Amino acid sequence: MQKNGIGKSHAKIILMGEHSVVYGQPAIAMPLPSVTTTVRMTEHQEQVKLIESRYFSGDFAKIPASMAGIKKLVNQLISHFGGENDHWTMTINSDIPAERGMGSSAACAVAIIRAFFDYYQAPLDRPTLLQWADIEEQVTHRSPSGLDAATVSSPDPVWFHKGEKGTPINLNLEATMVIADTGIKGATREAIATVKDELHTNHDVAQALINDLGDLALASKGAIINNQADRLGQKMTAAHWDLDKLGVSDPQLNQLVTIALENGALGAKLTGGGRGGCMFAITQSAMGARKISGILKDHGATATWIQPFNKGESL
Numbered sequence: 215m216q217k218n219g220i221g222k223s224h225a226k227i228i229l230m231g232e233h234s235v236v237y238g239q240p241a242i243a244m245p246l247p248s249v250t251t252t253v254r255m256t257e258h259q260e261q262v263k264l265i266e267s268r269y270f271s272g273d274f275a276k277i278p279a280s281m282a283g284i285k286k287l288v289n290q291l292i293s294h295f296g297g298e299n300d301h302w303t304m305t306i307n308s309d310i311p312a313e314r315g316m317g318s319s320a321a322c323a324v325a326i327i328r329a330f331f332d333y334y335q336a337p338l339d340r341p342t343l344l345q346w347a348d349i350e351e352q353v354t355h356r357s358p359s360g361l362d363a364a365t366v367s368s369p370d371p372v373w374f375h376k377g378e379k380g381t382p383i384n385l386n387l388e389a390t391m392v393i394a395d396t397g398i399k400g401a402t403r404e405a406i407a408t409v410k411d412e413l414h415t416n417h418d419v420a421q422a423l424i425n426d427l428g429d430l431a432l433a434s435k436g437a438i439i440n441n442q443a444d445r446l447g448q449k450m451t452a453a454h455w456d457l458d459k460l461g462v463s464d465p466q467l468n469q470l471v472t473i474a475l476e477n478g479a480l481g482a483k484l485t486g487g488g489r490g491g492c493m494f495a496i497t498q499s500a501m502g503a504r505k506i507s508g509i510l511k512d513h514g515a516t517a518t519w520i521q522p523f524n525k526g527e528s529l
Contacts, residue, residue, distance in 0.1 A: 219333025239428030315486020402487025447481025
């Protein structure tokens, strides 16, 4: 009988707290169960391990340096299961765009780990999953916080402080999110450097903005727990303009945020590193999200995704 294994994960966005989290403020990461990554492993008789993905297809031994994190993870999983002489095709299908702050690398790692454990019919608990995911993330992101892997493998929003373990938030919010891609790769390093420079040259103002972002994250947590969509929207929009003052937004992000607000969004902001990447808005209804999605595409968004806030099943 042919062996098979399957593993799934999903995207994430930073709901609140990007950049300020680096300076000790809290952050909230939100899972996006509708934007998925699926990995399938299928046994075959050829004397080779094959990989099929949007970045590389062919002999796993010839995987490019750009996929070094995946290479290290898969090699260690092969060793763990004693699978050096096993032959399979690993197919990676992902709806998550790369370099947009949506957790693409962590989602891929989580799905691969789940596929391996399924292929070898081995039990997998959450702490073990996150330990394995850290192998790939250490290569791809050098000093990962663990927030991405925790969120792409969970159905719940994650409350996070730097240096602490993320904790799930009880999600109780009747609203729908629409995420839009500017089509511009995020420039996280440049944005981080800008914030650092602002703190050096204009310390009091920059520190006040960072403190405010922390307060907005705390208020947003309460809004999520207490079904206060209007309040969450207000805090999101305030956070966007704080981030803009810190120099991490850009004209396209500001334009999409403004357009969403002008067309009925309860709130809107950039997400992730900034200087490109994605923004998102929230609406009271799915119909409102679909309307804003179309309008954002008409104004330059290259892709959009719609995600209700209600809990999905853990993948």
